[in-house]
Amino acid sequence: MPRALISVYDKSGIVEFARELAARGWEIVSTGGTARLLADAGLAVIPIERVTGFPEMMDGRVKTLHPAVHAGLLARRDVPAHMAALRQHGIAPIDLVVVNLYPFRETIARPGVTFAEAIEQIDIGGPSMLRSAAKNHASVLVVVDPADYRRVIAALDAGAPDPALHRDLAAKVFLHTSAYDGAIAGYLGAGDGDALPPYLSLPLTRMMPLRYGENPAQRAALYRTGEPGGIGDLKQLHGKELSFNNLLDLEGALLAIEPWPDRPVCAILKHTTPCGIALAKTAAEAYRRALATDPTSAFGSVIAFNTVVDAETAQAMHELFVELVVAPHIRADALEIFRKKKNLRVIELPLGSAVPAALDFKRVRGGMLVQDRFRFVADESQWTVATKRRPGETEWRDLRFAWAAVASVKSNAILLAREEAALGIGAGQMSRVDASFLAVHKARQAGHDTTGAVLASDAFFPFPDGVEEAAGAGIRAIIQPGGSVRDPEVIAAADARDIAMVITGRRQFRH
Helix, strand or coil: CCEEEEEECCCCCHHHHHHHHHHCCCEEEECHHHHHHHHHCCCCCEEHHHHHCCCCECCCCECCCCHHHHHHHHCCCCCHHHHHHHHHHCCCCCCEEEEECCCHHHHHCCCCCCHHHHHHCCCCHHHHHHHHHHHCCCCCEEECCHHHHHHHHHHHHHCCCCHHHHHHHHHHHHHHHHHHHHHHHHHHHHCCCCCCCCCCCCCCEEEEEECCCCCCCCCEEEEECCCCCHHHHCEEEECCCCCHHHHHHHHHHHHHHCCCCCCCEEEEEECCEEEEEEECCCHHHHHHHHHHHCCCCCCCEEEEECCCECHHHHHHCCCCCEEEEEECCECHHHHHHHCCCCCCEEEECCCCCCCCCCEEEEEECCEEEEEECCCCCCCCCCCEECCCCCCCHHHHHHHHHHHHHHCCCCCCCEEEEECCEEEEEECCCCCHHHHHHHHHHHHHHCCCCCCCCEEEECCCCCCCHHHHHHHHCCCCEEEECCCCCCHHHHHHHHHHCCCEEEECCCCCCCC
């Protein structure tokens, strides 16, 4: 009779899986809470202490660290001496291991968790069993992910062993335990200071292959980290496969709409930076206002919403060639309209799926640059009005919008806004005055009157020339971080032109 050892923290689907095994003649060995759950469900379960001849002790800290378990896992079925050793010591081989681990990462993510609480969530027996089974994967099936239960049952029903499945599940184990150990190492190594950990582990699981990278000659795939949420929540409803560049633009689009969780916003992205962004009362109106920023550049764009996309919104987009649409929910009537364009990619991604506390990684030759993930901060407690003239009520509204919108624009970045919609965007320029010139030029090219608009700059003005460029376009208020040695000259230039200037004290550079 084949034997399975089941010991799981995440018990989703385990009763059903165990029933499937029992129906196929498997003997089930289990531990602690898992054993009680299976027994309560009416399944015959052999308690682990009957296998080891030793009771669980130290509140369950020691229960599976025993030769009767690990010999049963590690014995090679094709080595007669191994099998003879099992018979000599009365040990039954274990043919299937189902184990998932204490929730260490989830525990340390909780606010206020103590060091002692975190340490108690370091699993010892679980990783040991997983590693033993995975090492001997030619003979032992090892399952760490509940999503694989159906695959295993299908393989058992097929009859003959599937070496590729055994190896794939074993690889998944080592990825899982590596991520688990990396989280522990990062937590213990972080200390009490503000520095990033001295060492990091970054396990990645391939989520989907991509046709190619930024260019056809480059191989590419999408990998996801072990963190919950983010790209793992993506659901494609329609369209051809996602491309490398689509996904880069998708990340930029999500960054662009993050500052407004409670108001409908639309962001239109090209080459990872917005070419249009606007707030409104509905998704359709937000789209029309965002498109008006720069209709020419919107061709072939990625469009993101933070609200439900309905038929009116989909119909408004019908005439524009779009690569990808993403929203937390696409209504059925909207999807029906989108499906008329066979190449349009339609994605649902829930709000809040990003991991705000996560680290950001950028590859350099021979290493990685690591930083805290950028988060837009709406706190105005450090904002000051540096000029003689204070912004009026309408200007304050638009300055707040522009400061949030410019955060997602590639630097050097300048954004002009009025009535909570972008009028012109100057992105990725080598000088800030060029970014100002480009923002004004793009606004006028799209037919916008910039008189009375506001301007946001993601970093300080190194010279007064950017302010002078804005003044020539009729800009009436500016918001910027400040911090230049020439701040007095920049402020004086604003005062000379009766422009209100707000200093935030916080840079929003996106390199």
